[in-house]
Amino acid sequence: MEWHNSLAFAQDQDINDEFAAFREEFLFPQNNGKDVIYLCGNSLGLQPKAVVEEITKQLSSWQQLGVEGWFNGSDPWLQYHRKLAAPIANIVGAKDSEVTVMSSLTVNLHLLLVSFYKPAKKKYKILMEGGAFPSDQYAIESQVRFHGFDPEDAIIEVFPPEGEYTLRTEDIVAAIEANADDLALVLFSGINYYTGQFFDIETITQAAHERGIPAGFDLAHAVGNVNLKLHDWNVDFACWCSYKYMNSGPGGISGIFVHEQHHRDSTLNRFAGWWGYKLNERFKMTQGFVPEAGAEGWQVSTSPILLMASLHASLQLFERAGSVAKLRQKADRLTAYLEYLINGINKDLGTEQYKIITPAQQSARGSQLSIICKSNGKKIFDKLLDQGVIGDWREPDVIRLAPVPLYNTFTDVYHAAEIMKEAASATA
Numbered sequence: 001m002e003w004h005n006s007l008a009f010a011q012d013q014d015i016n017d018e019f020a021a022f023r024e025e026f027l028f029p030q031n032n033g034k035d036v037i038y039l040c041g042n043s044l045g046l047q048p049k050a051v052v053e054e055i056t057k058q059l060s061s062w063q064q065l066g067v068e069g070w071f072n073g074s075d076p077w078l079q080y081h082r083k084l085a086a087p088i089a090n091i092v093g094a095k096d097s098e099v100t101v102m103s104s105l106t107v108n109l110h111l112l113l114v115s116f117y118k119p120a121k122k123k124y125k126i127l128m129e130g131g132a133f134p135s136d137q138y139a140i141e142s143q144v145r146f147h148g149f150d151p152e153d154a155i156i157e158v159f160p161p162e163g164e165y166t167l168r169t170e171d172i173v174a175a176i177e178a179n180a181d182d183l184a185l186v187l188f189s190g191i192n193y194y195t196g197q198f199f200d201i202e203t204i205t206q207a208a209h210e211r212g213i214p215a216g217f218d219l220a221h222a223v224g225n226v227n228l229k230l231h232d233w234n235v236d237f238a239c240w241c242s243y244k245y246m247n248s249g250p251g252g253i254s255g256i257f258v259h260e261q262h263h264r265d266s267t268l269n270r271f272a273g274w275w276g277y278k279l280n281e282r283f284k285m286t287q288g289f290v291p292e293a294g295a296e297g298w299q300v301s302t303s304p305i306l307l308m309a310s311l312h313a314s315l316q317l318f319e320r321a322g323s324v325a326k327l328r329q330k331a332d333r334l335t336a337y338l339e340y341l342i343n344g345i346n347k348d349l350g351t352e353q354y355k356i357i358t359p360a361q362q363s364a365r366g367s368q369l370s371i372i373c374k375s376n377g378k379k380i381f382d383k384l385l386d387q388g389v390i391g392d393w394r395e396p397d398v399i400r401l402a403p404v405p406l407y408n409t410f411t412d413v414y415h416a417a418e419i420m421k422e423a424a425s426a427t428a
């Protein structure tokens, strides 16, 4: 693709954008009376306009039916989560029975570790990426301690080669091979939150399985962003939040995936609750836990219907868009355009102010670019905010920008890069 650094070129791309109409479905924060340039869908996606309507529907059911809303009305709440399974399964490449929505991400990671981290005396270690999101590190450290092991010894982190920012798949595979006798679990993110690197989930899973080790993934930054085929890749389990690329709102409900090969495995531990009990017999309130078939059997507590309603609004947009694969066609181009413009700033200014640490290879990234600022990074970031460009800042020197195909335009990307250029000159 030949890119041009001009507003006319960006606008022309927007005219030919098959997803252009989706932008109208979202509400934008304002800066000086104008929509901001929102490039932060990797942290908190924007609010779909339909959220109010979907939540209002459930508030009406509550008003009109009270507790009977669980069993009656157009959308009995007892089954509400099942409406979400098919669109989510489509997004993560799963069978409907392999996914469900419940609770929040770190809580679900703990619940899945209860099932899939089964350390034995000699085989108790967890292999993970170095620099994983802190909540995952804390969760894993505390699980390891809970089982009586020392995190220093039991957690093996794989780091990029000296002076590099991203991991090589062959190094991950080599680490699995080298530690195979000690490993009880391989746990990675789908996309690393800091660098934006999209890991080769299929190859990692296969390498783990060849040595009899289960593989699980935190897909917070991957879901609704990149193409996933969790079922075909034989991933054992995964969890994610839905408030980033899936636009379900702050603290929105999380999702889990459990491969169907584990659905009937009675050797798996679960921290059970009545919401995971067989749905059609739950209200018999009998002793002895009998799980619902599939991922639903991992549910623990009463469904937060208002959170589910919010996600439902967003999922309908994904359904209209068709598939993540289709969205990716635009997303790859948007991301590549941002990359071209940022690299152009260095050329124009004759500096190395911005260094993109996200892989340049399309298959190894999603919509996020992580940009190291050589100097004055925080000042540059504050200037962006001041000028109505919302990205985010990660210590010590990284600005993350994520052009999202459902609501961002090439014009957004063009203006953001112009402001990045001004900010770099002004702070130089």
Ligand SMILES: Cc1ncc(COP(=O)(O)O)c(C=O)c1O
Residues within 6 Å of the ligand: 104, 105, 106, 107, 133, 135, 136, 189, 193, 218, 220, 221, 241
């Ligand atoms: C990879 C990853 N894991 C976990 C979390 C935290 O999830 P939560 O606070 O929703 O439990 C986030 C984002 O906050 C994340 O990006």
Ligand SMILES: Nc1ccccc1C(=O)C[C@H](N)C(=O)O
Residues within 6 Å of the ligand: 042, 043, 044, 133, 193, 194, 220
């Ligand atoms: N849940 C949040 C609450 C407050 C502020 C940020 C978050 C994020 O999600 C951060 C994100 N996970 C990150 O990749 O940095």
